[in-house]
Amino acid sequence: MGQPVPVLEMTGIGKTFPGVVALDDVDFRLLPGEVHALMGENGAGKSTLIKVLTGVYSNDAGEVRLAGEPVRFTGPLQAQRAGVSTVYQEVNLCPNLSVAENIFIGREPRRFGKIQWSRMRKRSAELLRRLDLDIDVSAPLSTYSLAVQQMVAIARAVDVSVKVLVLDEPTSSLDTSEVDQLFRVIRRLSDDGVAILFVSHFLDQVYEIADRMTVLRNGRRIGEYRTAELPQMDLVSKMIGKELETLEQLEERTGRTHDRARDAPVVIQAEGLGRVGAIEPFDLTIHEGEVVGLAGLLGSGRTELARLLFGADRADHGGVQIGGRPVTLRGPRTAMRHRIAFSSENRRAEGLVEDLSVRENIVLALQASRGWLRPISRRRQEELADKYIKALHIRPADPERPVRNLSGGNQQKVLLARWLITEPRLLIVDEPTRGIDVGAKAEIQRLLAELSGGGMAVLFISAELEEVLRVSHTVAVLRDRRLIQQIDNDADLDADRVMQAIASGGQPA
Amino acid sequence: MITDTPAPVQNRPVATKGRVYRPNQRHIPVLATLALLALMYGLGVANYEGFSDTQVLLNIFVDNAFLLVVAVGMTFVILTGGIDLSVGAVVALTTVVAATLLGKDWPPGVVLPLVLLIGTTIGLAMGCIIHFFEIPPFIATLAGMFLARGLCHLISKEAIPITDGFWTSMAQERLRFGGFFISLSVVIAVVVVLIAAFVLAYTRIGRNVYAIGGNAQSALLMGLPVGRTRISVYAISGFCSALGGVLLSFYMLSGDPLHAQGLELDAIAAVVIGGTLLSGGSGFLFGTVLGVLVLGLIQTIITFQGTLSSWWTRIVIGGLLFAFVLLQRLVTRRAR
Known part of the structure; x- marks a missing residue:
């Protein structure tokens, strides 16, 4: 039982965006024929790592080796030619074209420049049958369910190249039976020796399909584990990195x-x-x-x-x-x-109007619920603004200051005030x-x-x-x-x- | 999901919850146009004496050959999800340049390739601007339209008659068969249609046109030459406009900066009525042929009626266009 040779090895990968360290000295390896889950909360660096691997981003530090050879991809196409294909959450195919065409477009079988439609249909039907899918390949892709479309995307990826297949959140819009079907395909591919990198938020699915997993948190690698040896409980705490020590009970x-x-x-x-x-x-x-x-x-x-x-x-x-x-x-x-009042998670994009003043932001929801034909008098507006600035300790206590200039906490209070005013x-x-x-x-x-x-x-x-x-x-x-x-x-x-x-x-x- | 369609193709078990079989879903808009055409023709035959004469039908081709060629180019552009507003101006420019040069005794063998080259170059330039500078096609081709139309007026302020021997013989030559006739322009237009239909259905560039219209981002990720294809369709449209201009100058035997005013809108209308989605990715060249025939038939009916102002043509086209865009919306919504 010798140590298997990794088909993909990423060592010391670092990537910095202005103001953010997205990846810091991350190691990652992928063995042939395994299903490897990349785990972490949003913002942990999963998608950045995948984008470095597929050449969408270039890494600032570290090295990527494919089958032992150092590689540096400049784009997804180049990565694909070298054998690294990605199937994204949103299916990146053309819904208006037939299934067969989606698999073969750009590589259509031709004779004297003329596309041989019948050969193309026959070959794509064969390819899909290998994935347990028996469908009419001449129908437009848009007539099939998302699960089938995803399978078609996989078929295209597998036919183009077979070393490493990256599946980025492939199951997020599938129902249970569709997930089962997808998993059958994944298992079959891994039996054929394809290394599969699987990203999902769904813990159950990861435990069902993955052989091993790598956990990332805040751009760092926490560790690499065998799925069978890591209880879900431990995985969750590794992902969250429970910070129980902080924030004494205020x-x-x-x-x-x-x-x-x-x-x-x-x-x-x-x-x-x-x-x-x-x-x-x-x-x-x-x-x-x-x-x-x-x-x-x-x-x-x-x-x-x-x-x-x-x-x-x-x-x-x-x-x-x-x-x-x-x-x-x-x-x-x-x-x-x-x-019912809803104070949004995204206070900048969905909540506050940054260029309006504190007062204007506070009366916005009340005005909306009264209807724009019954304006609130300026004096009433000022009364309300003053009342809530005091009640919520909004600083600086200046109702005419644009919300943009307030700190995050005070912006949040303005947003709360807006909803509280509607009682x-x-x-x-x-x-x-x-x-x-x-x-x-x-x-x-x-x-x-x-x-x-x-x-x-x-x-x-x-x-x-x-x-x-x-x-x-x-x-x-x-x-x-x-x-x-x-x-x-x-x-x-x-x-x-x-x-x-x-x-x-x-x-x- | 077992469908009760008895068609033998469907008897294979469908493995997953898959598609509900709908016959020729993509063909519905084209079939609708065909039905409309048959209906209009039937109405014409029933109401007007002499309408059933086959020559009436052939005259539609004779009168609209240039529009057909222009609409072929427009089909390529619209299939990618773009638009080309410059075609009418390029047609006019072609007639003016041809008439001017022929008036200076340039040989037709030089003038003809030259004007085709000019049209293609204008299209190519607009395609490059659209692709490399990411300018919306509407704006880029609008600029092209003003430019070409302006050039026309710069070259000549009024109509220039063409007296060249080759041109007049092309204008007057008739292919006769069984008492009917068509002009050579019709033959040229039909050849263009056949070549274009083959390109769209059976070549990589043709399929790439559809792919880009379906989802340009995906097409890029699938490794298709999106830029090259996009530039090509505008060059094709430019070439078709120039060829259309040549056919128009055969038909009119003149070059005039006022020729083909609003032709771009007729061409777009023909393509849309022919069932091609303005958003791109779906449509057939055959539909465009039907669209041109519908426009021609409306004109013919109004001529036969005799009492209607020719502006009724516009009103009917407007109504039809509206109806077809609605139909397309319904069809695409059902397809989701």
Whole structure:
């Protein structure tokens, strides 16, 4: 049992973008015939590493060796010719052309310059049959499901070159049976000796298909493991890099009055609410004065869930009751009419208008809900702005300053003020503390606690588990776009138990 | 997913949840145009005396040969998802240059290749600007249009008659068969159509045109020569415009800076009515032929009617164009 020779070896790879170190001294190797998963949270450096490998980016440091030979690709085409093919999440084929053409275009069998359509169709049918796919290859690609399109993309990639196949999030828009079909194809290819680099957010799928995995975090390689030897629990903590030491309890764990919250009137109740490709149907009830925290890895469907409750995306399953009456959430305006407020994760792109002043930003949502024909008087605007600048400690306390000039934490408070002014019954806050300093963070957490004390229901979303635990009465755990468990935040709930729930998929471990 | 279509091709089991069989989905717009053409022809025959004469039909070809050639070039461009607004101006420029040079006793053997070269070069230049500087085709060809039209007026302020022997013989030569006739221009146009249809269906450059129209980004990632193809289609369109201009000068026996005003819009209308998607990637050359015939038939009907102003042609074309764009939208939406 000699050490197998890696088909691909990347050593000491470094890549810096202006202001960000995307990859720092990363080693990666791929053995022939293995399925190797590249794991890490968003921003860990997975896609940068893949782009270095496929020649989209050039690396600042380190070396890439393919079958022992040092290589330096200048583009995906060159990489493809050398035997490294990539199939992306979005299928990069031409939907208007036939399946056969998509496999062969650019390399069509010809005779005296004339394309031989029948030979092309026959050869592509053979190729697809090797992947267990028996379809009419003369039909346009767009008439087939996404899974089949992905398989066609793989067929093209495999026929062009067969050494290394990179699959970047191939399963994110496939359903369960389609995933099974894709996995059969992957296994067959790896049996043929193709080395497969597999990237996915779905832990179950990784454990099903991958032989080994490499974990990245913050642009560094954490380690290389055999899948069989790394429990899911350990993988999750390696990916997150639990930073339990930090952030001493600024606020006592709320740990109070669940009973009150349970008895309080229900604000919103979702039954079997879901949307294909975004989040599987879930049940969720939020009471007056209750803070429900959403916990889960990035990409587990936290934001998607919130967007359904706000009507920003239309649900295709189930329904919502607000204050006991069924409501169809046609869009954010309907939700706002029922006094649901949504403070977006992306405060720059979706929330604040940076060139407007603090005052103007604060009254924006209130004005929108009143309709533009009933303007709020200038004096009323100033009153409101002053009130919330004081209440939320917005600094500098100048209502006429453009929001652009405020720090991240204060911008976040302006955004909160905007929604609070509409006196919502349910406030959805998506990542309110991301990228702001510790002090501002604590203030926002305290503010949310005060608001819920006043009877407001809050749905709190954060990537930081500790924070979710500090603020919430109930923790809803998400994984792979599914709500797997709701846990009361009592004295003995801690980050480890939530992480365990994430890793085990909700079953008691 | 088992379809109940009895067609023998379909009896193989479809392995996955795959396609729902729809007969000739891509052909629907072309078939619609064909049906429309038949309907219009039927109406003409029923309502007007002498309309059923085959020569009426042939005259449509005779009168519109130049438009057909121009529309062929336009089909290439639109299939890539682009547009060429310069064709009318290039046609006019071709007639003016040809008439001027022939008036100075240049031999037709020199003038003919020269004007074709000029048209192709203009197209090539616009293609390069579109590709290398990433200028939207609409803007680049709009500039080309002004440039070519301006050049026409620079060369001559008024119409120049052509008296050259070769030109007049080409204009007057008729191929007669069984009491009917067509002009040589029709033969040239048909040859152009056949060559173009072969190129689009059976050569790599033709398929690349479709691929770029389908998804240019994907085409690039699949390693297709996107830039070369894109530049080529504008050169082809330029060549076709110049050839169309030559045919027009056969037909008119003059060069005039005011020739072919708005021809680019007729050509675009013919291509769209022929079922080619303006967004690119889908359509057939045969459809373009039908589109030109529809335009010609409308004119003929209005001539036969006699009492209608010729502007009715425009109104009907406008209505049809609208109907076809809607039809395309419906078809593409169903295909998703």
